[in-house]
Amino acid sequence: MRLAPGATVAAVGSRSEEKARLFAADNGLDVAATRLHGSYEALLDDPDVDAVYLPLPTSLHVRWATAAAARGKHVLLEKPTALCAADLDAILAACHAAAVQFMDCTMWMHHPRTAKMRETVDDKDAIGDIRTINSVFSFRANEDFLENDIRVKPDLDALGALGDVGWYCIRAILWAVDYELPKTVIALRDPVKNRAGVLLACGATLYWADGKTATFSCSFLTNVTMDITLVGTNGTIHVTDFAIPHEEKSAEFHVASKSSFAELDIGWDLPSKHVVATDLPQEALMVQEFARLVQGIRDAGGKPEGKWPAITRKTQLVLDAVKASIDKGSEPVEVAS
Amino acid sequence: MRLAPGATVAAVGSRSEEKARLFAADNGLDVAATRLHGSYEALLDDPDVDAVYLPLPTSLHVRWATAAAARGKHVLLEKPTALCAADLDAILAACHAAAVQFMDCTMWMHHPRTAKMRETVDDKDAIGDIRTINSVFSFRANEDFLENDIRVKPDLDALGALGDVGWYCIRAILWAVDYELPKTVIALRDPVKNRAGVLLACGATLYWADGKTATFSCSFLTNVTMDITLVGTNGTIHVTDFAIPHEEKSAEFHVASKSSFAELDIGWDLPSKHVVATDLPQEALMVQEFARLVQGIRDAGGKPEGKWPAITRKTQLVLDAVKASIDKGSEPVEVAS
CATH class of the missing domain: 3.30.360.10 (Dihydrodipicolinate Reductase; domain 2)
Structure with a gap:
């Protein structure tokens, strides 16, 4: 993410602010310049966050991906994206309703x-x-x-x-x-x-x-x-x-x-x-592409690219x-x- | 076969002597030095043939491999060795009874x-x-x-x-x-x-x-x-x-x-x-190994190597x-x- 042109790590959300701080430090983020949130809710309420990268365990994906979409955040979701297609459909429906970009993290x-x-x-x-x-x-x-x-x-x-x-x-x-x-x-x-x-x-x-x-x-x-x-x-x-x-x-x-x-x-x-x-690296290229799509929607009135959720669903x-x-x-x- | 140390193409058997001659010429054999037989029976009756390489269609394997074994010829048999394991067992039984070497042509x-x-x-x-x-x-x-x-x-x-x-x-x-x-x-x-x-x-x-x-x-x-x-x-x-x-x-x-x-x-x-x-080439190495086993049986009172028929059968x-x-x-x- 740090290597990806067009993307900035604006904030980290974790179950406590201390965990967020440790994560930021461990991963070479500028702790002073990165907002640290002590809950996922707080991260989603951060108005200066455009998009979330969601690497939580799969059982938590429906709850937090739909919550992110509902708050207008674009969603970059780790795989497997859901425990079943019905769960994924709930996530994709939330993203569609909020007109936010969805992409899974199949980096290659x-x-x-x-x-x-x-x-x-x-x-x-x-x-x-x-x-x-x-x-x-x-x-x-x-x-x-x-x-x-x-x-x-x-x-x-x-x-x-x-x-x-x-x-x-x-x-x-x-x-x-x-x-x-x-x-x-x-x-x-x-x-x-x-x-x-x-x-x-x-x-x-x-x-x-x-x-x-x-x-x-x-x-x-x-x-x-x-x-x-x-x-x-x-x-x-x-x-x-x-x-x-x-x-x-x-x-x-x-x-x-x-x-x-x-x-x-x-x-x-x-x-x-x-x-x-x-x-x-391919991971940076993935984030770059996701950021490009998000920017197109945010700044140029673009629509979410439908191919990514379609591929995920299949x-x-x-x-x-x-x-x-x-x-x-x-x-x-x-x-x- | 021509490249394999220890082996000599002594004879060619075909459905007519003319076909045997054509085969020998096409495959670079010395037609004057190679006995040409106009039938498979004639080949099997040739007392100076130690072993046969049998590349006939699979449906003919039982008949000719058992006939070869019955005449004391060692058998190098093309794959698939038989249409079913019961047919193969008839071939292996004939080879066993005659104490001749059996090997299939899995060259690699x-x-x-x-x-x-x-x-x-x-x-x-x-x-x-x-x-x-x-x-x-x-x-x-x-x-x-x-x-x-x-x-x-x-x-x-x-x-x-x-x-x-x-x-x-x-x-x-x-x-x-x-x-x-x-x-x-x-x-x-x-x-x-x-x-x-x-x-x-x-x-x-x-x-x-x-x-x-x-x-x-x-x-x-x-x-x-x-x-x-x-x-x-x-x-x-x-x-x-x-x-x-x-x-x-x-x-x-x-x-x-x-x-x-x-x-x-x-x-x-x-x-x-x-x-x-x-x-x-691996094909020459295969013939060389087969010839080595045959020579051991013919000249040194050796017994047929059991691993080859066992592998074929499996x-x-x-x-x-x-x-x-x-x-x-x-x-x-x-x-x-």
């Missing part, structure tokens, strides 16, 4: 690599029709995380690994098919849950009406892995760090198009490596279907619309 | 990269327990293939893409888990078949008793893709050309172990690239279960043993 969407990959995916000659998608997002949480993190607590982030890392897989898959919703979702069997019933590892296969399929796996229990693999009739795209690039300043993806065998025993076409540079609909399939023992679940 | 098993990856997979500190496996093998067949190739004909290679490219995925998955059979297999929905009912694209998820899962997709309809991704508790392995290395003389794989985030906005550990060189058992699940509309199928 804002890396210039993603735009470059979009061009490649859209090149029907190079890639053709995508038929098979695989995505994996996992990291190996330590004991402290598995005991204490909000993402393993049923009253805070009840969707666990599905809501956290699974969110990215689902978004990546939807991104790859230009947000066409799958028709049916079937969870992988044997999801891993903690004693409280929160998901630590799970996955699903997504089926589209035209026969294409996507499979994802997400986990708090295996080594850091961030794959998205797109297999099209004409080409294949591989990314192994899609959510957080290995290196901040440049990000790679690999494309093989119309690959052919020389002879079976002497190999085939080497994929081409594409490197996309950026001066700013992600949440698929997530809901996966959760429902898990709850039904991996039965097929139709994706709502 | 013999690349030194595979041995190097085996060491990495077996390094529990580096990789830990593998929990998630993804494999894709596809190539985009042209119109001539889709009309005329034996692999789209119900009377020749009725298993289609599952038997051809799917075989490799299943073998790679079994290889990764040291040949522990999965308990249950569920085919992906919506397999693609041609008018004759032969599979052109399909996939499945495999479930083990300990909760690990593997998903594979195989297809004649999408761009060349040959992925195996292994996600363990401690590490991740990526290979994108597992069956046929991009380059003949050297093959890569990528390992990330105990990856950690620096900070969320500045990236994480770069995987390490391992390059394994070979002087001989691959076929999983393939059978996938086929059964496809035939039952993606119902779960228990893997036989």
